Amino acid sequence: xxxxxxxxxxxxxxxxxxxxxxxxxxxxxxxxxxxxxxxxxxxxxxxxxxxxxxxxxxxxxxxxxxxxxxxxxxxxxxxxxxxxxxxxxxxxxx
Numbered sequence: 001x002x003x004x005x006x007x008x009x010x011x012x013x014x015x016x017x018x019x020x021x022x023x024x025x026x027x028x029x030x031x032x033x034x035x036x037x038x039x040x041x042x043x044x045x046x047x048x049x050x051x052x053x054x055x056x057x058x059x060x061x062x063x064x065x066x067x068x069x070x071x072x073x074x075x076x077x078x079x080x081x082x083x084x085x086x087x088x089x090x091x092x093x094x
Contacts, residue, residue, distance in 0.1 A: 001037070002063055003091040006053040014082035015049050021079055022051060028071040029055070035062035049084075056093075063090075 010018045019041065026039040035058040044050035057063040066072055 001093040002057045002059055003093060004053070004055040004057065004063060005089045005091065006055075007085075007087045008051040008053075008083055009085040010049045010051060011082055011084050012049060014079075018079055018082050019043060019048075019051060021075060022053070025071065025075040026053075028075075029066065029069075032071060033062070033066055033069065035059070036066060060090075 008018070008022075022041050026041050029036045029039050036055065037058070038054065038056035040054040042052040042054070044052070055063075057066065
C-alpha cells in the first residue's frame with residue numbers, strides 16, 4: 001500500500017471554496033477508483049487555510065493512474081490559483 005500526504009496552504013480568498021472542492025475530489029476518487037482505498041480531508045482548526053490530505057492507494061501505479069483521471073485533472077485546474085503552497089509526500093505502509 002502507498003500512502004500519500006498533501007499539505008496545502010490556501011490563499012485567503014479561497015479557503016472555504018477549496019475545502020468544498022477537495023471534499024468533492026475525495027468523494028470522486030473513492031467512488032471512481034477501485035485502487036483508492038482512503039481519502040481523508042483535514043483542516044487545521046487553528047489555521048483554516050491549512051488543509052491536509054491523507055490518501056491510500058494500492059501501489060505506485062494506482063497513484064500514477066489517479067493523477068491522470070478526468071476528476072483529478074479538473075480539480076487541479078479548478079484550484080491551481082487558489083493554492084499558495086503545496087507539499088506532496090509518498091509513504092509506504094510498514
